[in-house]
Amino acid sequence: MTATSAFPSIAEATMMPRVIRLGPNLYGAAFTLMKLLPAHHILKRAEERGELGPDTVIVETTSGTFGLALAMQAALMRRKLILVSDPAIDANLYRRLTDLGARVEICHEPAEVGGFQEARLRRLAEIRAELPDSFCPEQYSNPGNPAAYQLVADQLTRTLGTVDTLIGPVGSGGSMCGTVRALRAGTPHTRAIGVDSHHSVLFGQPDGSRELRGLGNSLWPANLDHRVFDEVHWLTAGEAYASTRALHATHALFQGPTSGAAYLVARWWAERNPGLTGVVMLPDEGYRYQATVYDDAWLQAQGHPLREQPAARPATATSPETVGERWTRFAWDRRAYEEVPGAVARPAAAAQPVGAGA
Known part of the structure; x- marks a missing residue:
């Protein structure tokens, strides 16, 4: 090549x-x-729009492949990444995410309505409230x-x-x-x-x-x-x-x-x-x-x-x-x-x- x-x-x-x-x-x-495609697209467009500054922390909730795609892209872009997950995340994926530099938080109890996904959303909101500068890819609602x-x-x-x-x-x-x-x-x-x-x-x-x-x-x-x-x-x-x-x-x-x-x-x-x-x-x-x-x-x-x-x-x-x-x-x-x-x-x-x- x-x-x-x-x-x-x-x-x-x-x-x-x-x-x-x-x-x-x-x-x-x-x-x-497959999730590399939207992860790459969303983060690159955010960078072009100025939504990813030098100290912006990427935060997202995930239990699977979108988290891996974000971790790969964040490592390549030299960006900090926090992922919120639940006990369904497998050990091999967890190790790979952390090896790529992501911080992974686990929600151990489901919400009464919406289960673990709702619990993860609540923790995500808490983390974003604690950070002065963050960006969430929002794969489920981001066009x-x-x-x-x-x-x-x-x-x-x-x-x-x-x-x-x-x-x-x-x-x-x-x-x-x-x-x-x-x-x-x-x-x-x-x-x-x-x-x-x-x-x-x-x-x-x-x-x-x-x-x-x-x-x-x-x-x-x-x-x-x-x-x-x-x-x-x-x-x-x-x-x-x-x-x-x-x-x-x-x-x-x-x-x-x-x-x-x-x-x-x-x-x-x-x-x-x-x-x-x-x-x-x-x-x-x-x-x-x-x-x-x-x-x-x-x-x-x-x-x-x-x-x-x-x-x-x-x-x-x-x-x-x-x-x-x-x-x-x-x-x-x-x-x-x-x-x-x-x-x-x-x-x-x-x-x-x-x-x-x-």
Whole structure:
């Protein structure tokens, strides 16, 4: 590689996906760490606007990959970073965050409403009140999050031409909403299939305990535009884990469980639509999950039989309130949340999380 073609940093070198053919009409957008894209975009724009002064401390709440992306970017920018998390953060991630120079605070008790995400938001507010100069990326409400995915849409269009359907997991809403809106600027017919977990409030279910991490939410993110989505699928943790292992065994793609969840839905879609082109978003690599999803003993201990086979097709729900405890699909039909019968009513002043997610 010549000096003129070298990447300026590891963030720029790895934030874009590789587009990989997974079948006759299905492609994967496989990321090393998808959250690098919005983290890089948000911090660089903040720096350009003068919001990151020489003594500004970056603060955010996270339990997963957005925190890692921020820690990498903050280290490269020589910025101080404080992350607020909860007991769900795994030890390997914690070590990596601190090795990159981040200060990580753990909230050990959930809030009565909103769980750990709300508890983290409260602690975040306390920390910001104590600091004379701070900046919060606010991935769940910052429009820079979805805006960053214009680059992905451009890449997919250059590589594949028309994308008929985009399938991907939903957490903050940034990747799916940003990519789909950008694609539809050229191809309004492009469909969006969101992949969620059971007991997530994002698409109308009551909040509850969720084993599957990295998608779903306990609060409503401002960046989630429900009108983008044509269809929603809910998956169990076991189905996502089995599909993650299948993705690795079949395509040698070593990705995390959110990728596995999206791949299961995408493979089903591709088989039903042989004349159309689909792309599935695969958010991060599997190294964080070697001691969990990729460990047979761990799967058995969690009650997931080895080589567990997900259903060949999803059940179909008539509303979010009729979704059972298995892979289920529902026609969202690009409606606003309030227009969908059977969706759990949102409070009049529904909390919008500020960076409260993965």
